[in-house]
Amino acid sequence: xxxxxxxxxxxxxxxxxxxxxxxxxxxxxxxxxxxxxxxxxxxxxxxxxxxxxxxxxxxxxxxxxxxxxxxxxxxxxxxxxxxxxxxxxxxxxxxxxxxxxxxxxxxxxxxxxx
Numbered sequence: 001x002x003x004x005x006x007x008x009x010x011x012x013x014x015x016x017x018x019x020x021x022x023x024x025x026x027x028x029x030x031x032x033x034x035x036x037x038x039x040x041x042x043x044x045x046x047x048x049x050x051x052x053x054x055x056x057x058x059x060x061x062x063x064x065x066x067x068x069x070x071x072x073x074x075x076x077x078x079x080x081x082x083x084x085x086x087x088x089x090x091x092x093x094x095x096x097x098x099x100x101x102x103x104x105x106x107x108x109x110x111x112x113x114x
Contacts, residue, residue: 003068007061011054018050 012035059082 004061005066012052014054018046021046 022041025043025046027040027042028039029042029045030037031045032038
């Protein structure tokens with residue numbers, strides 16, 4: 001299962017759970033804001049807390065997804081660079097061996113002339 005699906009599944013299951021709690025907790029509780037007291041269902045406070053929590057953690061999950069996508073792109077780029085480097089090293093080894101062979105051939109020719 002892809003790693004980015006876990007937060008989505010958790011979000012959906014949490015939403016279902018909070019929705020169930022909203023329907024069960026209809027008791028009115030006092031809620032004070034700016035000195036004014038109003039009565040709201042207890043389940044509504046749960047929903048507000050859930051929505052606030054999702055709103056605060058969603059940017060973190062999105063940032064992690066973007067970071068993982070960046071690292072995958074960087075990794076594929078470096079793998080390409082590694083392949084180029086391996087080909088270059090192999091080519092350099094071949095050139096080095098050809099130079100050694102040429103040196104040995106010339107030394108052999110000089111030795112045979114003597």
